[in-house]
Amino acid sequence: MSKRRSAPPASSAGNAPQEGLVVGSHGRHCVVETADGHRRICHPRGKKSQAVVGDRVLWLAPPPGQGEEGTIEKVLERRNLLYRRDEIRTKMFAANIDQVLILIAAEPVFSESQLARALIAAEDAHIQPIIALNKSDLEEPFFDAWMRLSAYRAIQDEDGSDHYPVIPLNLTSDDPDQREALMDLFAGKSTLVLGPSGSGKSTLINLLVPGANVATNEISQALNSGKHTTTTTTWYWMDEARSTALIDSPGFQEFGLYHIAPTDLPRCMPDIGAKAQECKFYNCTHLHEPGCAVMAEVDNEGSPHHIDANRYRIYSELFEELSQSPWR
Numbered sequence: 001m002s003k004r005r006s007a008p009p010a011s012s013a014g015n016a017p018q019e020g021l022v023v024g025s026h027g028r029h030c031v032v033e034t035a036d037g038h039r040r041i042c043h044p045r046g047k048k049s050q051a052v053v054g055d056r057v058l059w060l061a062p063p064p065g066q067g068e069e070g071t072i073e074k075v076l077e078r079r080n081l082l083y084r085r086d087e088i089r090t091k092m093f094a095a096n097i098d099q100v101l102i103l104i105a106a107e108p109v110f111s112e113s114q115l116a117r118a119l120i121a122a123e124d125a126h127i128q129p130i131i132a133l134n135k136s137d138l139e140e141p142f143f144d145a146w147m148r149l150s151a152y153r154a155i156q157d158e159d160g161s162d163h164y165p166v167i168p169l170n171l172t173s174d175d176p177d178q179r180e181a182l183m184d185l186f187a188g189k190s191t192l193v194l195g196p197s198g199s200g201k202s203t204l205i206n207l208l209v210p211g212a213n214v215a216t217n218e219i220s221q222a223l224n225s226g227k228h229t230t231t232t233t234t235w236y237w238m239d240e241a242r243s244t245a246l247i248d249s250p251g252f253q254e255f256g257l258y259h260i261a262p263t264d265l266p267r268c269m270p271d272i273g274a275k276a277q278e279c280k281f282y283n284c285t286h287l288h289e290p291g292c293a294v295m296a297e298v299d300n301e302g303s304p305h306h307i308d309a310n311r312y313r314i315y316s317e318l319f320e321e322l323s324q325s326p327w328r
């Protein structure tokens with residue numbers, strides 16, 4: 001238990017690699033937090049040690065007199081990894097996370113395709129998604145946006161429980177009940193916050209993480225003095241005990257899913273997947289086959305398994321898109 005805590009401080013550790021947590025990612029450079037909470041910039045030793053935020057790594061301090069920046073020797077095995085992939089590249093968001101909060105807002109109007117894509121990527125990575133709709137104080141646009149989410153609120157698991165938690169928020173209010181509900185939602189977990197620009201990600205972090213701005217500025221300054229690029233993804237502890245974390249990551253736009261096979265889409269879209277076993281043909285693509293139980297539910301308004309027409313459109317467009325993947 002206490003093995004990591006009792007590791008000697010970096011300066012006297014000689015050449016023994018120590019375990020650390022990646023709490024910042026800036027292109028190829030990382031910020032690694034040691035067991036005692038100290039943070040330092042580390043560079044990957046080679047391609048194989050390319051780490052992302054949330055990774056547990058073995059890192060090595062520099063030899064005496066050679067500055068503060070360490071090297072990442074090894075990335076330890078990941079429990080999960082959330083990423084996206086387009087024609088040319090893969091972007092890794094974070095590893096070893098418990099849940100992903102997809103933060104959208106009444107304004108700017110959210111893209112349902114982007115939301116669906118983020119949910120699919122989370123399902124594929126076996127990470128629990130939560131949908132939060134912010135800016136409930138903007139009554140009319142909020143109402144419209146909430147209605148646009150009705151298909152997501154209606155998706156149920158076999159036992160009748162809601163598959164996706166969908167929560168309304170007003171992050172500019174200082175309502176203590178909302179704050180407590182958020183604390184409960186995040187307690188003891190690491191939660192990646194994803195969302196389009198302007199949805200309120202920084203507002204959320206500043207509300208729940210005291211001193212978040214200061215911490216970010218300190219790291220940016222350290223990185224700038226070493227001529228590194230600016231922060232991209234950051235891990236924030238919400239508590240002194242370092243058991244609850246929020247991870248802020250940009251890059252919600254252009255959410256490519258080229259790593260997912262089109263035939264895996266029903267597994268990652270639970271409303272479609274619920275019916276996919278009942279089609280006449282075992283290898284039904286749900287696009288044109290006779291006896292397709294999925295297509296039947298699109299027209300079946302009022303059914304408890306009704307598949308929303310927009311969801312079905314997103315499914316068929318994605319099926320087409322992923323069939324063109326240059327990665328396969």
Ligand SMILES: Nc1nc2c(ncn2[C@@H]2O[C@H](COP(=O)(O)OP(=O)(O)OP(=O)(O)O)[C@@H](O)[C@H]2O)c(=O)[nH]1
Nearest residue numbers: 134135136170171172196197198199200201202203
């Ligand atoms: N009316 C209203 N405005 C909000 C609410 N939450 C956040 N905002 C405002 O929305 C704007 C965008 O919020 P940010 O927290 O900067 O959004 P972000 O997601 O971090 O945006 P990027 O940094 O561009 O990715 C700010 O002006 C916030 O004050 C809310 O509940 N209601």
Ligand SMILES: [Zn+2]
Nearest residue numbers: 279284286292
């Ligand atoms: Zn079918």
